[in-house]
Amino acid sequence: MRDLPQSRRMREIAQESALFGRRSFQDHANHAARSVIGMVLDYFSHTEYRPSPFQVEKDRYVFFGLIRCREWMVIPAGIIIQFCYGSVYAWSIFNAPINHLLEPDSDKGGAEITFYIALGVLGFTGALFGPWIESSHPRKSGIIGILVFYSGHLTTALALFVRLFSLLYFGYGFVAGFGLGVGYVSTIEAVSKWWPKARGAAAGCAVMGFGGGALAYSYINKLLVQHTSLPTAFLILGSANFVIMLLCLQFIAPPPPGHNLDGIPMVSAKDHARLCGEETMIEEAKQHTTNIHSLAASLPAVKMPLAEALKSRDFWLLYIAFMSNIVFCLVVLSNLPSMISRLFGRESSSPRDTPIPAYVAVSIEGGFNMFGRVMVGLISDNIGRKATLLILLLTQIIALICIPITVNDGSFWWFLVLIWIATICYGGGFGMIPAFLSDMFGINNMSSCHGIILTGWSIASICGGLTFTSSINAHIKHGGKPYDTHIYFVNFMWMLALVILGFICCLFVRSSIRDRLFPSLPGQIMRMRVFGRVFRVLWTYDSSHSGDGSCAPSGNSKTNRCCLRLSKSCRHLHFEYLGKEEEQAAWEEYLMLRAVQSRLMQDQSN
CATH class of the missing domain: 1.20.1250.20 (MFS general substrate transporter like domains)
Known part of the structure; x- marks a missing residue:
């Protein structure tokens, strides 16, 4: 009878050992899986050829x-x-x-x-x-x-x-x-x-x-x-x-x-702009410049x-x-x-x-x-x-x-x-x-x-x-x-x-x-470029339209807008076909806000 507690204890020890073994095996398997995933991610992260100075000279x-x-x-x-x-x-x-x-x-x-x-x-x-x-x-x-x-x-x-x-x-x-x-x-x-x-x-x-x-x-x-x-x-x-x-x-x-640009340039050479990452400081922003073209010129290409x-x-x-x-x-x-x-x-x-x-x-x-x-x-x-x-x-x-x-x-x-x-x-x-x-x-x-x-x-x-x-x-x-x-x-x-x-x-x-970074408006449903101009569809609550499905031009003669009333409320389905000048203005405003955001983020980090 005195052996029963000892036998019970042995069974508990065996169960704990088995559980520990299963946990160790599972932890090892999870670690191996993470290692494999890490290797795959590391492999697909290195996509740049970096030759040594000797190899550069040899390739001449x-x-x-x-x-x-x-x-x-x-x-x-x-x-x-x-x-x-x-x-x-x-x-x-x-x-x-x-x-x-x-x-x-x-x-x-x-x-x-x-x-x-x-x-x-x-x-x-x-x-x-x-x-x-x-x-x-x-x-x-x-x-x-x-x-x-x-x-x-x-x-x-x-x-x-x-x-x-x-x-x-x-x-x-x-x-x-x-x-x-x-x-x-x-x-x-x-x-x-x-x-x-x-x-x-x-x-x-x-x-x-x-x-x-x-x-x-x-x-x-x-x-x-x-x-x-x-x-x-x-x-x-x-x-x-x-x-x-x-x-x-x-x-x-x-x-x-240096033969190729290290990154993706802006599509419009007229802007003389390059878009920077969130952590990049813009010299003109430091100087509180208001010239958008001067500001954009200092932005690097997107990597x-x-x-x-x-x-x-x-x-x-x-x-x-x-x-x-x-x-x-x-x-x-x-x-x-x-x-x-x-x-x-x-x-x-x-x-x-x-x-x-x-x-x-x-x-x-x-x-x-x-x-x-x-x-x-x-x-x-x-x-x-x-x-x-x-x-x-x-x-x-x-x-x-x-x-x-x-x-x-x-x-x-x-x-x-x-x-x-x-x-x-x-x-x-x-x-x-x-x-x-x-x-x-x-x-x-x-x-x-x-x-x-x-x-x-x-x-x-x-x-x-x-x-x-x-x-x-x-x-x-x-x-x-x-x-x-x-x-x-x-x-x-x-x-x-x-x-x-x-x-x-x-x-x-x-x-x-x-196109991928062009700022979206509240209520925007979709946006696409058609024949070089931006076309977008969004919900608006503008009561200036009659809601009968008729089209009316905006104050900007180069922008076509159409509103379709779908209910008795003031909610309208709004279509816009932006003109070049309006698109450029919206894009420059976005670049300026991005520059200011970068400045504020660096000030906080300092």
Whole structure:
């Protein structure tokens, strides 16, 4: 009996030990989770390349230290590197031969999925490695991209030799896609940083090579398929690309420190202003100046952390708009030969030869893709990124409405013309988006933001491409004919809906620091910039309007206002389309209040 208390005590000790053990394990797990999160946050916080003085001096010379670096050199080097990476766009030439080699029933397809996987991996690789690319030397990230891309070609050759679809997906889809992601982002980032005053044109020139890859490699791939075996074709293609890209990479170097503005400038150069952070002191405020232009001139540029950029609703609205701009042509790029054959050619309801072969149409499409990247980037430097993207989306909406009509009428040439026009918009989106992101979030965040926004490319490639291919294959499996047009019309309609959604999202993107920080009024519901002027909707209690829905101009003749009475109370729905002078006055008042706030905060801290 005397042993009972001791036994009870032993059980209590055992229970306490077990509880302590569980708590210790839980605390250890929580600590490990916090450490992992901290490492991730730290990784995405360092997005700036900081070379040593020795490295800066070394980067003054390129091509193994033999040639003095000039800013124009990066353009042709970047174009050629992107040209080799752009060989992925001519993948559709390999679809039929690979299907015949690996799949007895070639109508089921399977090779097309490789293209979707490669572009899917490209986007997510760019997102994951964006901060590392931004903070590393461009030749370091470039050589890794080239080596992995070459490894993907070697693995693809092996997959075709042993006739395994799974190894094909891994080799060209995952391995080559990984190399594409690293190489694509690092090359564009290096070229764009050399041309801060014409970033849209510079980025457009760089990605022009990527679009041009489809133009040349359509012929190259066709010749390789005709004169060699498929494994040998990928060995030749990968080896040639490896040598060419490795040589061109030697001309890539980062610009010297101070070449780019450290932050985001104000959109209006007329203000001579730079917006400061909350802790920055303004010398004119110290002197109690009342000159807004003198005051604004002392404000530094805005430095936006990457985390703040990624949390911004403007980034995700732009993400949707970008993805919507590319989904249609992304699907067409990998399916154009089969679409031409089934809708107008040998596999159509009335078999016949098309006016031009399918591979020629693919090559011409690559030319429009290449042309759009440069042209749209240059246009965006002059009329603005947002206005340019809206034009691209609107053009695609019109094209998607008209394409089913051309298919139904059997108008081969009008079908191709609309496809090529849409391809200009597709390539233009890629040419403009790096400069768009740089303008919105700063040059030091460009690679990281660009990598993340390229996941929209991945989603559009995987989801859009697989949806299109699966719907066609399911239609054929259930007794439908490959040339039935209604299954294509269904696909065109969901793509049209997505492009319209992208157009709406783009309308609400605040593409500049000024738009994002423009002061809101009490009761404001929404604000957006339309044709260069601010349009906003807000609730007011102004009783000066009759409430019958009529419009009346304000005292400022350049500002249009309209009030709509929605109830018997004095509450009105108020619409404003601000004139340039009124917008400028409101913005200068905001800058002055911000300057005074900074002064007061520093006085309190002292």
